[in-house]
Amino acid sequence: MFGKFKDTAFVAAAAVALVSTASLPSAANAADVLRIGAPLALTGGLADEGKKQEGVWQLWLDKVNANGGIKVGGKTMKVELVKYDYQTDGKRAGQLAEKLVTDDKVDVLMAPFGSGHTKIVAAVAERYQVPLLACVASSESVYDQGFKYLFGTLAPNGGMTDAMAVMFKEKMPSTAKIAVYGRDDVFPKSMATAMAKSAESAGLKVVYNELYAVGTMDHSAALSAIKAASPDWIYMTGYTQDLILGRKQMKDLGIEAPIITMVTGPAYREFTEGLGDLADGVTSSTWWHHATAYTGATGVWDTTAGFYKDFTAAFKTDPDYVHASCAAAADVLVNAVQKAGSTDKTKVRDALAATDMLTFYGPIKFGANGMNQGREMPVIQVQGKDIKVLYPAGIANADMIAVK
Template identity: 80%
Template structure:
């Protein structure tokens, strides 16, 4: 393990070089005044696509902070350093590297990796060392009901998504009566599948199929055949990008003709639509954020959603998704807590996070008693042609829903 960690440490070079150059600049807030943020990231393995999004947007954020001369804390400038390691989509390794970041690298705060399952592992480590942890891509209530006092999440609970989606689809398709639910047996996808089945049942829909598939499943044809036999009006599948691409292809191969196909959170990612081409058309999803939202006068590195969008497109040439938005906002929230605390003292920062009630370019952040962001209206989106359209809520909608033909 020791040799592995030495090898992984090479991954911190780009962020650390920026921070080191910055240290020679403005006066420090105190003698050792550096805000040191640590993060275990899945840069290889099954969640590499998602982990690289976190890495990219945090580097964009760090560049912005550095260009502005650091963060203002107690009337003085404080540099920011970002240290991260590749945990290779291995949950156990994520926990080990979180501990290394705290004990060896001396980070003041932690950012959680992608997904509820790995966040839960890292949260246990953060709690043991009483180190504030902000999770930007973990929405399962099962992560936040463990009594953790140092864990805070910028995503709202899963149930907010499923209840609004059921209500919206019933309105748009009055004859909707049968739904099939097919979810990956992993913390976040399982939670979403469970929540949708419950929301559908509570709304009077008949859940004609409700099964989970194992992590690593490479063939969904048996499940898809069973779903076809049940003749649902709506198919709801959860999983990660490659799971959903495969599932959608096999639905087409086996002649599925359900008018509504929802995949969470496939269409939120460019690789989903790129990987499916025309087969992505009409697929719906739900997401926590879309750049069409128009928040202004916000705290943090960007003063509005439009400002963030402009910088992101200039850097990467494409649109940001909810992972980019939530994770950049999480960094802003951490800084706001340090500024409120007036130092990097972990207990003071934790208390400041618990009292947070701010507006970011991503939207409002108001942590509840369990550390989760309070529920708000979250967008329902649909692939239409080559574009992602917002169907709901009405305030930011830019298209009407279409049925799959």
């Protein structure tokens, strides 16, 4: 999917660093280049997600440099992306983030996929006081560490579960019992915890609430216990392969419920392709959907439609929230550098803290902890072979259906 783009590669410290730019800077003009560093999971368990970040940043970078670069403090700067594959190893992500800062002399960092690995990289960024943009980390536990240089474009998890619990109870009034089953990892765990609280607040009885270990390859025991509890709603969190396995085992065990939610399964094309008809009816929540229609935005794309057009032309598939959030994070970063008038790390950090802008992805305004402020986030459902938006009303294009 992302083979369209080619990078200059070199081998260093047993890792491959890829430098992407319109032209590599000479010593004479190195000051006229904004260098962005990114440890990415391009191999290993999170490779699908890491390649999404890589691909959309390359799309963004090509567009920036095709337009001549960015205007900063009265001069034009090219933008360069230096990235390493940390092979889905959290410790390695931290080591490579440090290498990007100390050896590659990047001006800013982009965080990898997921709250857990973002937290590791954030500690490095804080130690060296380098601004860090996180585009795929929504767990508040990442942002409660007192980090001053970390900023995230995803809104907090809690807003996703509250709206879903209220809406599902309204759409299916007979819903009384929910089973919550989550991966014991930062983001999936926080979503499972938030959902249990939101469900109780909405008047639902939580009849099952357990976590499964990272790397679990058989969910049958837990799913059998869920079946015995006869829930009206099954809510499972995890990453794509976890959820595909869980849904298949539900089918094998004859587990049925009017509502099956998998976070964030249907937000990813890999989920629906991996399950085929079994994905039909599965609901989820996400931070963005291309049905949104923002216009007059600041950044490479001034409308949601413009981003969608360029993305689908490049990749022949629809973008998901990972693509949109990460592209918007790059726009936010450039906006902060322009506001700072230089790549001075403290000035850029202060400009990020003061950010209040509209991107094609939506509004970005960071709270005191560095997270994007809460807003209405889409609830989606697989219907046939399509992803439909159930909420919010302004972009909804379908009514909720029960799982068949």
